[in-house]
Amino acid sequence: MDADDFLDEEVQSNVQRYERMIRNKTHEFFDAEALEGICLYYIHRDKLKKALEVIYFSENFYPNHVGLMIQKADIFMSMDQFDDSLEILNRAELFEPTNEDIFLIKGELYLKKENLSEADKYFNLALENTDERDEVLFEIAYAYESAMYYAKAAQYFEQIVIENPEIEQAYLDASNAYEFSGNFDKSIEVLESLIDVNPYNANAWFFLGNTYSKMKMLHKAIDAYDYCIAIDDSFTPARFNKANELVELEKYEDAIVEYKTAIELGENDAITYCNLAGCYERLDKDIEAREWYRKAVKKNSNIAEAWFGIGLTFEKENQPKDAIQYLKRAVLIDEKNTEYLLVLAESLYKTGKKEEAIECYHEILEIDSTMIEAWLDWSYIAFMDEQYDEAVNILEKAIEIDADCHQYHYRIACYLFAKGEIKQAKQHIETALEKSWKDYYLLYEIIPQLQNNKEITDLIELYKPNDEKF
Template identity: 25%
Template sequence: MQYSQEDENFPLTRFESMLKTNHILFFDSNEFENIIHHYLENGKISLAKRAIKLGLEQHPSSVNLKLFQVELFILENKFDEADELLDHLHNLEPTNEEIFIQKANVLSKQDQHQKAINTLLIAIDLSKTPEDDADLYALVGMEYLFLDQFENAIIFFKKCLENDSTDYSALHNIVYCYDFLDQHVEAIEYLNEYLNTNPYCEVAWHQLGRQYYTIKDYVKAGAAFDFAIISDDTFVGAYIEKGKVLEKLKEYEEAIENYRITLALEDPTSFALLRIGECYAKLNEDDLAIQFFKQTINEDPLLDKGWIAISKFYMKRLNYQKALHYIDKAIVIDGNNVAFWKLYATVNKRLNHLEEAERGYKKALDLGNFELNTWLNRADVLTTLGDYKAAILNLLQGSEFYPENAEVEYRLAGLYFTVHQFEEGRFHLKNATELNIDYHFIISELFPKLIERPMIQSIISDAKKTSN
């Protein structure tokens, strides 16, 4: 069912003109195939249906037109109708590989992937050209991916590339499988073999560079990206990856050069702008860093990394007011971003805006950020604010996620002693010292008035003797 773009245009114009006039014209079956293929490719399903109906009225015995009917049935999840028509077509043409391909498609859509594979293997036996084989091997590989059988998928994607060395989607799928299996060395070996026979394949060089980057061999990664650029000097992805490698090697000026090339090759990307900003920050060229961070958030206000980068930039330079200015803006854009609220809390804590800091930590928890530090930081802020009951409740909730955690237990002990619930305080302090005596400094740091109490000193002292 191949078609030529040049051949398609005139019959297509005639067909659409016929639909407008309701005057039935005759088309040969190949013309109908091209018309239907065009509509399916462009997602014009209702027009494809009309073309199939008219096509079968004019050519009722055309197997190819009936196969298009099967495709429509599959698109509409009418699997029984598709199966029935395929069985009929198989009786007419038992060696037509396209019938088996569509049968496999029906099975795949019904999650019967092993049966789909068996059916595709029959189609491979019937296929007549290496190009057909390549497509079929790729389909088998995809079915194995559905089954999470990555080793088998690799075998068939490799067969696909043996028949068609330019099928880069198969190459990507091979690397995806190796990545999933954590077999980076095997991926590198395969890509090097492939490049021996396809030395100017920029896609393979790019993938090879990514594998070397993953195993932290940055020098070899950089060389691979260089070869990708030599093969295609407009390959934006290769310049980006080369920039990332140079950052790892602390060669920030060269990294900036590579990122800048991408800005010249296509519209500026927020990622490249952000990386340039980060590089200038590392070079202590603050004005340029800020310039590119601002460009990043102007280019893509929804990129959270841009807002976080500019806020952290000011935090590192102890300009907490500026940091807060940008994190406030970020929260207006996306009030459900956990990273923003954590940063909001941290900045406010540094500014001693404790109510706002507590609000930030609480919001992060409400949004599902249950990291230990979030529970602990909120408890410490509530403790400083003197809201001991809320601090206790917060830590009890946190202990459900981190049971038997010494940092939680010491804080609970200090808080219970502070509110004169001595039995609970004693229980949690004993718990804490048994879990980790080295953290007992938490009591003196957070609850300095308690450390002199004989009961507390006695529990800590006994625990120290036991641990020695």
């Protein structure tokens, strides 16, 4: 047991003694240091009201104790009572005019008030009055980071690196701050500096991979993760992230190897199972995909993606009746997911539950009125029932929302042909051909006989772009 463990035990004991005193309305003696520890205990647990009660209690015995004043000022600052906090700090400064903690909190307070010049002034005073320069630089950097001044935070982290190149955390924090500021190049530069100092630093290679990933430089990200794994082959986050990049590159077999290795090393959570299942699904190995999706829901029954995955594998195997219960479970968890609702609607329609399917399309379009597949599928139900007027009406509403969607024009043309309204149909075909000539085959998917209609084939040939004629 080290000193920190003894200290924690002592604080816990003091907290219990203090709470017993309050509960029993008795009197106990606590020295100022013990009260500071009790107060800090509550602060760390976000129990600011209780922390303040400790301060008020302590003021009966130690009204001029600077440490307790600083804690009180810190609490008031956390509660956005800036004037009260500043008043307490000014009073504390009278007793200890070189206390670095006073200057640090003043600096943070002015940061919260967006007075950067005053913040800088007090942070500099903290640095001038400390024997723990690295620690204070970290405190200042974290204050700027918390206030979302990421570039400024990065400068302080880099100052630590300059003064003490052996402190790994400063490099990682600087890289992270630059990344948040949008300066990915600088983030990479800092990590490469750390690698220069210690080429076998697995964390540096891992975070370098993450940065390249965010820059969509997937091959470089994979290379960085490979270096990380070469240094520490049990570094499961690197394997997991590498697998994700391989999925982006559609290298599903390779991704499967990495996910499985991560699982063997202990990364056996529902998300990893889901991602692995997704690889099998993309390889059309639906039985294996379903097996891993089932493992995912056993780990976490609230993971909608896994329930949807099970349903989707059944739908792909043309077993819509089996799919429905799983798709409904996914929608129950993630009600606004239009992809889930779309596949559910399709399965419901295939099993003869037309009205339920139409309800799904209504839900989808309430969430996202621009979802092309929902309008097309809903209108197709009416078309298959030979309700041509209804099919046309549905797509007319869709066109009101997005008149530039060529799929709507091709589809409504088919419905109008079925109604015998040839002139209107041709007008929509012309509009569709102008917007996307290469997709004219969409006509034939709905009414194959149109391939033999000379008027239509001539119209398609008329609108054929010059670069398609040779």
